Amino acid sequence: MNILTTALQLFVQFATIGGGLWTVWGVITLAGGLRDHQGPQIQSGVWQAVGGGLIIAAAQLFNNIAL
Structure with missing residues (x-):
């Protein structure tokens, strides 16, 4: 269970950084x-910025998953 939690935290961290970039x-x-x-x-810049925000939001939602 510890490996799964660590992998989830790593995924959340990379997704948050990627969404920020x-x-x-x-x-x-x-x-x-x-x-x-x-x-x-x-238009492309606006939608790309919004998409990055959604990636960050989804990553933080994964952070709240209880294993």
Whole structure:
């Protein structure tokens, strides 16, 4: 049971870090689109940032799973 708990914590940590990086990259894409006034790039950046937030939320939800 200890190995499973450790694996779950490791998954949560990697997913949270990955979601954070995905969110940051989305904000960078959004900023580039705003600078160049490109609608599709702005939309892509917004949805990428939202997706990163959802990845973080899902990872934290996994953190609450009781084994």
